Amino acid sequence: MKTLKKIACLALALALSLSLFACGGGSKVTLNVLNWGDYIDPDLLRQFEDETGISVKYTTMTSNEEMLVKLASADNIYDVCFPSDYLIEKLVAEDLLYAINKANIPNLSNIDSRFLDLAFDPGNQYSVPYMWGTVGILYNPTMVSDPVDSWNILWDEKYSGEILMYDSMRDTIGITLKKLGYDINTRSEDDILAAQEALIAQKPLVRAYLTDDIKMELINGSASMGVVYSGDAVYCISENPDLAYAVPKEGSNVWFDNIIIPKTSTRTAEAEQFINFLCDAEVAAQNSDYIGFSTPNAAGLALMDPSYAADPTYNPPQDVLDRCQIFQDLGDFVKVFSNAWTKVKAA
Amino acid sequence: MVSRLKKFFSGTYLGLMLVFLYAPILILIIYSFNQSKTLGNWTGFTFDWYAQLFRTPEITDALVVTLSVAAISSVVATVLGTLAAIGLHAMKRRDRLLLENISQLPMVNPDLVTGISLMLLFLFVGLRDGYTRLLIAHITFNLPYVIFSVLPKLRQSSDMLYEAALDLGCTPMQAIQKVVIPDIMPGIVSGLIMAFTLSLDDFVISFFAGNGVDNLSMYIYATARRGVNPALSTIIFVPVVTLLLIVNLKSIREERNAELQSKKVGMKR
């Protein structure tokens, strides 16, 4: 035990000296950023800090709803966040967002007009597009002989034990609704019940409900197909060129992650400076290249390797987008979704 | 013969347990030199992840936060918790049971609920500083582990020691310091270690109770979505193990020297 005591003392001394290190901050303006993990090229943060003298404190979260919990709290300290479409709708409704002064974001003109003025934020009063993509099936053609053009293949017994579903209530119930021919934003309890039954019936065929690990499983060939975001598909295909991605004919979800400034922010001018920086064509190109997700920045896409624009996974053609729907805020109806999801998971 | 067999079996058992404990860590260390970000998909040898690690201030910041919060919160929790256990142990049975039950609450409450209720509390009292919030939250969830590792030691030790010390003229404080604490030291140390370990791993409470400060677990949990930098795994482990080995080998050598010394003295006699 004596040794343990010594170790404890040593470790403590080390950590305490480290903490002194941590507390020695400068007097620079600090921007508190809340984003998805690994969703920005860290070199760009350095570049922004060097160019403007503003320091960026970057923290991460794992779901839109976690961000909502944070932003709904009156003492949140965040200045810039990156929520998705349906959450922006909710944040606007709850009056939690700062109305952006577009005069401070001249680079907004770089954004493809297809991604502006969408239903969740008409006129882009509160949000600026950051990344976008679709939900689809990533599969391994060496293991799947049938054509992959319908969600029904995820219900095909032939592939029992090789199917990976996305472990997310909204996405998985969403694609099931699409498979059944319903609206992805349905408010009908019968539609949800049908989706629930379809998912329970599918459960014995499913290898696992995963999120990020779907990538690992498909890259190393442990599973033959799985539901993924298009940006993740781009990464997986670059790691394992055998893989292919398809957005089923029944339609799917198209999603947008936008940049917002919370109403509570005290550094709105610096936050707008940061947003303008991210909308710069070169910055957007470098960022999209790093993350692998599609950029809505037309000027940025033009600067990227032409293979990106030609890749239907990265840059889906208009007919694919036409059959996809954007998620809407469910309001209280989310409880019907979550009860169905509990039944699926507990089945 | 029997004892040698026993020794063999006990050695084998401990060995197997160590293999069980270290197998995943070995895997992580190996994959930290892998070109692909995806665990389990070996594409070639590289030091890139380590280089990238030190180029990313978010990671080094998170590392500093993690280690300092773990150190400070485990020490504070150990001091508070040890004193609490000594006090609890001396209380009447009913009071003690009540307080022991309340002390279990942070263990029983799901992390998420603890995190959000602390967040609401901090909002209510107007505490905004993320680092302080993180510290308070960690001390709070560490406390029961310290208390419940010290209490059994107290139950095991005799109250007579304390009373004897008082009879011999110690003040209660002196008696605690000189008699009780040394007697329950192993419990205190193991409480400290557990508190430190828990603090290193927490991410749910930290996310909600903290405010704009990431620790390593939060960072890892969030970046896991797109693939963790595999070098992160070795970054805490290797320095700690090195440190531990140095300290231990040194103390073993010292003890051996002391033993030799005493043997020599014995022989001379």
Added chain:
Amino acid sequence: MKQTKTTKPKTATGMLIRRSVFAYPYVVWMAIFILAPMLLILYYAFTSDGAVTLENIVRASSWDNLRVLADSVRFALYTTLLCLLLGFPVAYLLSQMKKTTAALLSVFFIVPMWMNFLLRTYAWKVLLSAFTNMLYTESAVLLGMVYNFLPFMILPIYTTLIKLDKSYIEAAADLGANPRKTFLKVVLPLSMPGVISGVTMVFIPSTTTFAISQLLGGGKTMLYGDLIYMKVITEQSWDTGSALSIILLAFVLVSMTFMKKAERKTSDEGGGRLW
């Protein structure tokens, strides 16, 4: 111990009260950071629009949710049992060793835990998929949980066992007890406080873990931690989440009370037999 109290009651109680003063700083801390948030949870669990109601509790104790609770408790029980079975021998063998060797070895049993648990769980994923077909089964979840909680069983038992005087064991052997009998009648009863602590520290937190079951179980079972996450975060319904935690709390406190009763019985018996 009780005799001391009865023979000199005044001084004994006098000093006992004074010693309890040491708990006061903690009691203050507890009141602010444990009780106050707890009251908040109670408030949300038992009110709806400001009126006192059992509605949330009733809604939270739906058949589906109770099944999830039962599953979680089952996992937690298996985890605790396995940790005890695997960890007790480790603690015992360590306690029988020379002090320095034991110190070094016990460090080796702790250090793996200083590597982030998410990363360790990811590594198990790689190992399980490479060498077994256990991945995404209940056994994989169990393995991950045992792996992560094992030190919390070993440490408390080890610290009680090192206090255990070897002379007791030798005395028992001298008095004709065989090793098995010695272990059952001497070692086990005397290590009870450590075992209880270990069981508490493994069982309680393991009822609400969620990351391990998601990663190793492939999300095919829903555990209580997942359920609470869904209610509190996805649904943003803090009242149902609070009610769910109150239900869990009630369950754990009741089972802990039973365990403590059992402990008092066994330790009294053990003590009685030993002396």
